[in-house]
Amino acid sequence: xxxxxxxxxxxxxxxxxxxxxxxxxxxxxxxxxxxxxxxxxxxxxxxxxxxxxxxxxxxxxxxxxxxxxxxxxxxxxxxxxxxxxxxxxxxxxxxxxxxxxxxxxxxxxxxxxxxxxxxxxxxxxxxxxxxxxxxxxxxxxxxxxxxxxxxxxxxxxxxxxxxxxxxxxxxxxxxxxxxxxxxxxxxxxxxxxxxxxxxxxxxxxxxxxxxxxxxxxx
Amino acid sequence: xxxxxxxxxxxxxxxxxxxxxxxxxxxxxxxxxxxxxxxxxxxxxxxxxxxxxxxxx
Amino acid sequence: xxxxxxxxxxxxxxxxxxxxxxxxxxxxxxxxxxxxxxxxxxxxxxxxxxxxxxxxxxxxxxxxxxxxxxxxxxxxxxxxxxxxxxxxxxxxxxxxxxxxxxxxxxxxxxxxxxxxxxxxxxxxxxxxxxxxxxxxxxxxxxxxxxxxxxxxxxxxxxxxxxxxxxxxxxxxxxxxxxxxxxxxxxxxxxxxxxxxxxxxxxxxxxxxxxxxxxxxxxxxxxxxxxxxxxxxxxxxxxxxxx
Numbered sequence: 001x002x003x004x005x006x007x008x009x010x011x012x013x014x015x016x017x018x019x020x021x022x023x024x025x026x027x028x029x030x031x032x033x034x035x036x037x038x039x040x041x042x043x044x045x046x047x048x049x050x051x052x053x054x055x056x057x058x059x060x061x062x063x064x065x066x067x068x069x070x071x072x073x074x075x076x077x078x079x080x081x082x083x084x085x086x087x088x089x090x091x092x093x094x095x096x097x098x099x100x101x102x103x104x105x106x107x108x109x110x111x112x113x114x115x116x117x118x119x120x121x122x123x124x125x126x127x128x129x130x131x132x133x134x135x136x137x138x139x140x141x142x143x144x145x146x147x148x149x150x151x152x153x154x155x156x157x158x159x160x161x162x163x164x165x166x167x168x169x170x171x172x173x174x175x176x177x178x179x180x181x182x183x184x185x186x187x188x189x190x191x192x193x194x195x196x197x198x199x200x201x202x203x204x205x206x207x208x209x210x211x212x213x214x215x216x217x218x
Numbered sequence: 219x220x221x222x223x224x225x226x227x228x229x230x231x232x233x234x235x236x237x238x239x240x241x242x243x244x245x246x247x248x249x250x251x252x253x254x255x256x257x258x259x260x261x262x263x264x265x266x267x268x269x270x271x272x273x274x275x
Numbered sequence: 276x277x278x279x280x281x282x283x284x285x286x287x288x289x290x291x292x293x294x295x296x297x298x299x300x301x302x303x304x305x306x307x308x309x310x311x312x313x314x315x316x317x318x319x320x321x322x323x324x325x326x327x328x329x330x331x332x333x334x335x336x337x338x339x340x341x342x343x344x345x346x347x348x349x350x351x352x353x354x355x356x357x358x359x360x361x362x363x364x365x366x367x368x369x370x371x372x373x374x375x376x377x378x379x380x381x382x383x384x385x386x387x388x389x390x391x392x393x394x395x396x397x398x399x400x401x402x403x404x405x406x407x408x409x410x411x412x413x414x415x416x417x418x419x420x421x422x423x424x425x426x427x428x429x430x431x432x433x434x435x436x437x438x439x440x441x442x443x444x445x446x447x448x449x450x451x452x453x454x455x456x457x458x459x460x461x462x463x464x465x466x467x468x469x470x471x472x473x474x475x476x477x478x479x480x481x482x483x484x485x486x487x488x489x490x491x492x493x494x495x496x497x498x499x500x501x502x503x504x505x506x507x508x509x510x511x512x513x514x515x516x517x
Contacts, residue, residue, distance in 0.1 A: 229390050233328075
């Protein structure tokens with residue numbers, strides 16, 4: 001399983017692997033929104049938590065179809081299915097690899113982009129905390145979506161349609177944490193709910209995703 | 219016979235109109251699919267029956 | 276005698292062929308009585324005026340939009356656990372009906388909201404969750420039509436329906452939380468049911484029954500179409516082999 005993780009990470013970091021694309025996309029969202037909305041500080045500060053969360057979510061979505069599609073095409077997914085590692089474990093490892101190359105950089109880059117959007121001072125800590133807690137859920141939900149469409153020719157667009165509604169609870173609670181944190185209010189309730197969704201998704205969705213992959217490999 | 223809807227006539231009539239259009243479209247679509255599939259099935263079954271008849275004879 | 280008898284496509288076709296005309300007749304009867312009563316013979320509400328007549332469309336459509344998803348969930352579970360094809364096809368047949376009801380609920384809600392609240396759309400928790408439900412229906416239907424092999428499609432959409440149900444419920448509560456966080460206390464109460472007097476209540480119940488019957492009729496009919504389509508595909512495959 002560790003070998004699988006290392007392999008996925010190496011493939012992602014290698015040129016053309018898509019590493020950094022999500023990050024660049026995130027940066028672009030943070031630059032384009034002020035250009036569209038206008039440079040007024042108070043407006044930007046008010047929408048900053050939402051923009052940062054939506055941007056992170058879309059950047060995450062961008063690289064999802066890579067989780068399984070390449071392995072499906074070159075047959076390594078079939079090899080994984082016959083290997084002693086259970087498919088559930090393989091899915092979890094692949095989601096973890098996706099998080100390490102997408103969710104983690106997004107979390108670390110978010111405060112810098114917060115500066116661009118005039119995020120109020122106390123919000124930074126909660127921005128990082130909420131993204132660190134929420135992006136694993138985005139990766140594992142995305143892995144489920146990618147598993148559903150893995151056999152399809154043009155699955156990317158369909159996958160967005162399937163995955164985005166599933167992102168709603170994470171987005172709402174994540175952005176709520178930052179919004180409350182930035183306003184200096186207590187954040188315990190949305191934070192706990194966000195963590196709960198992540199924990200539930202991590203525990204249950206690998207099984208659903210593995211079931212979908214087995215169906216697709218049949 | 220038409221009830222006096224007052225200033226809300228547009229909202230009420232548009233609601234009933236939209237609902238009738240949407241349900242009508244769904245029902246029409248369902249009936250069309252049904253007719254099409256039924257026709258194809260009859261054709262294919264007739265062909266299948268002819269085929270088995272030939273093989274038996 | 277058990278309910279699983281109807282999992283046999285042949286038995287299902289026989290029974291539904293017998294039941295369909297009755298269901299259709301009952302639907303037409305209930306819907307026309309309920310809607311005509313509601314539209315022509317109910318008084319205006321003292322507060323909402325004539326717009327109260329929209330309730331006969333809005334409430335039944337909204338109820339059935341949710342119930343249709345629940346029915347799809349049950350049918351998907353039956354398919355995944357017991358592998359009865361009729362069940363998977365019934366779930367497939369129900370999705371467009373549920374989507375239509377969701378759209379009706381959204382459109383009539385917007386038309387009702389405009390004169391009452393002064394806006395077509397409000398990010399009220401219920402409105403928002405219906406919009407999300409609409410997205411779930413669209414994704415489900417898109418996945419059915421994207422996968423070619425019917426059994427694969429049934430399996431994948433079944434898994435999606437189960438996971439989607441969990442997330443739909445989560446979204447419902449998340450949205451509640453989100454809006455309360457913004458506007459303390461909902462000023463836009465949509466709980467019309469609680470203070471409805473009998474004059475409005477009886478035609479409303481008839482309309483709800485009518486919408487339930489409409490759903491049953493359409494799902495029966497569409498499931499029969501799906502079973503026939505399956506048979507066509509099977510016969511054509513056999514022809515190609517011969």
